[in-house]
Amino acid sequence: MSQGLIPATILTGFLGSGKTTLLRRVLTEAHGQKIAVIENEFGEENIDNEILVADTNEQIIQMSNGCICCTIREDLRVTLATLAEKRRKGELDFERVVIETTGLADPGPVAQTFFIDDEIAESFLLDAILTLVDAKHAQQQLDSRQEVRRQIGFADRLFLSKTDLVEPAEVEALVHRIKHMNPRAPIQKVHFGEVPIAQVFDLKGFNLNAKLDIDPDFLNADDHGHPGHGHAHGEDCGHDHAPGEACDHPHHHHHDDDVKSFVFRSTKPFDPEKLEDFLGAIVNVYGPKMLRYKGVLRVKGMDRKVIFQGVHQLMGSDVGPKWAEGEAKQSRLVFIGVDLPRELLEQGLEGCLV
């Protein structure tokens, strides 16, 4: 490895697969190491900010309003270049970078950034692409979502989350299927992100030749949108549209065209019982379409934030930190899914407010 290159790790995996849970564990365990984290969330609200414990050793950089593999890939390039420059000038101190992609990201173009841009290639070394696979939902996701297949195909190491929720035989069948898709990457079970740091960093796992097998155009910066190569969506779609806005490129599947997100906000507190009943009923009916939902809630009778989140029918909540001094006590809930019953959700949630 050339001296002075900053190791970078791409953390990927479908919506709700456990990326933030793993990252949080790693950041807690990596005490002493200074890690710059680039967080990219689908949807306009950054809830992961609230979930990740950011102590002073970490630089958490948020990149919202679009997906880094697509509409805001240039932002990723600029963010990385700025990080490297600040480090060179001594304005920022960190040893490595972790990029947490959105659950809908194709890791191909994200990884590509490290090779096709000279400035980035001179400062960073892509260490590995790590992919989280949700043992509870992966079979169904693999059937329906090409992003998941790409994330698994591109992985240098695979972490299987939520094996506690399924029978061992199901885990075995999933492992079998994944191995078939990516025989190179070691597969490892992780329970709520518990993984030794040595299995996450400095893997020197990124193998360019293997990526070129999956994607012969991997290093072609200008070869936009080449249908027929099995891309989840094109590298940079090359179309003019606002960040975060769907691109209607006709040639290939584009995640923005079927998955949508919206945010519900209110300064009124929620009645916890009403909310639980309502959401319980909603996920019973619409669970399959609800790919991911999460939020920070203001709840009646609680002086702390409630962090609420779910994936399909599985949901849960945790008591979060206290509201900061002077912080507006506002609930923010993000829903990500396919054909979400937005009006029903908004009206229902309004009805759960005190």
Ligand SMILES: Nc1nc2c(ncn2[C@@H]2O[C@H](COP(=O)(O)OP(=O)(O)OP(=O)(O)O)[C@@H](O)[C@H]2O)c(=O)[nH]1
């Ligand atoms: N039962 C179980 N739940 C888990 C495990 N790992 C993560 N979860 C839960 O799964 C949910 C999603 O986890 P996150 O870490 O937020 O997933 P993510 O991939 O960061 O989600 P997005 O970034 O929103 O796509 C949370 O409620 C976690 O507590 C696990 O090993 N077992």
